[in-house]
Amino acid sequence: MSQLRRTEHHIGGAARPPQGGEYFTSTNPATGEDLYEAARGTAADVDLAVRAARDAFEDPRWRDLSQTKRGHLLRRLGELIGENAEELARMETQDNGKLLREMRGQLAVLPEYYHYYAGLADKIQGDTIPTSDRRVLNYTRREPLGVVGAITPWNSPLTLTTSKLAPALCAGNTVVVKPSEYTSATVLRLAELVDEAGFPPGALNVVTGFGAEAGQALVDHRGLAKISFTGSTRTGALIAASAASRFIGTTLELGGKSPNIVFDDADVANAAMGVVAGIFAAAGQTCIAGSRVFAHRSVYDELLQRVADRARSIVIGDPLLAETELGPLAFADQRDKVAGYVDLGVSEGATVLTGGRATDGGLGGYFFEPTVLTDVDNSMRVVREEIFGPVAAIMPFDTEDEVVALANDTEFGLAAGVWTSNLSRAHRLADRLEAGTIWVNTYRAMSPMSPRQGFKNSGVGVEHGVESIKEYTRLKSVWINT
């Protein structure tokens, strides 16, 4: 019998073993060692969880709670996350290989998300609408939807779950989360903190398991009022089709292939650091990775040199150590996928300027060297498709019009970076680039206050900011003949 620690589902405020009795193993990608066994969710578990969430939604302790008190609970949850930050950071580092340093940074701001929505909770309100008949009163109410199904990926489980959970609870909904099968641990711990904060049992339920099994069962469940998904564009399309057949809303945060553009008037040293951070942070496993780098021909050689030099000096290793700069990919198949893309790029005519090889980091893990590809163009799959690894394709350009056309020539539209000292150009590019987030002389900035939305195949709907509340509420129009 296995000696590994076991985790169960979290349903109705308690740990619940899987009804099918089966578990699956989660590994530490830095070492390849088995970490724990998670409950393998099936449709029966999902059904229990949705029912628990529905009961919580109708529970007077939740339904009749004042919006101010809802805010208090969110604030308390943020505080608890802060108090347990180190434990959560270490847990997620072991689960998905993200640097502990980076996780501590994420945990330092995570409470702010809950505090932001705590402040919004008592500001969700309707309007009084003028009518043509003064004896008739018409007003609107902004109401919660009901049970929200949330499906999240492995690259930032806590943060990406929070982007859904905080506004959904703020608006008075209840939630069932199906985390990625590669990273169940921290979302389960978050559910315990939700209970500890004083939310009614069932406000947040977590069913762990595989996408095609527990995930599909959740997406297809008739008890959901909404599906909020972060993950690949391919899975997003399946989810959108299922939701459309039942006319329920979706918020979809999907893939990206973001351009990072360096003009000849940029501070090239600074831009090179931005390019490196844009693609190599989290070993390139971020939806906003600046994986397509366009450099003006007059600064192309210098940028290439600087990025390649830095890439070669990046310290690969144990993500728990302070000196490590690049951790592993989250699982073996992901490492193989990245390696396959580099091979494909070479067969398409690309040159590997630096990196290009898988390594076990001396630890038995799933590492991949920071990689720079040159001799690439927009016709190649390695430039068109999301790799989700530490692989930058760097290309020269000559004119502003040309680079706008190249940058926009993609199915995705999540983010874009622009490096320039020309203010007018910065504004022009912010206007012309087809992406939901534009960064000028910076990359990766984000906050709970700032809405973000993927354009084109990168998504539907808004996360963060005041606008996200609309994603989790519906409008009712009330007419009263006075």
Ligand code: NAD
């Ligand atoms: P994925 O689509 O393979 O899986 C995401 C989640 O969906 C997992 O929990 C998985 O179990 C589940 N799933 C898979 N098939 C399903 C199905 N048929 N029905 C229901 N659920 C199913 O994505 P991933 O590999 O875990 O994550 C990487 C992707 O996420 C990348 O494309 C990345 O760009 C994207 N992402 C986007 C954002 C954003 O904000 N736009 C943020 C982070 C990651």
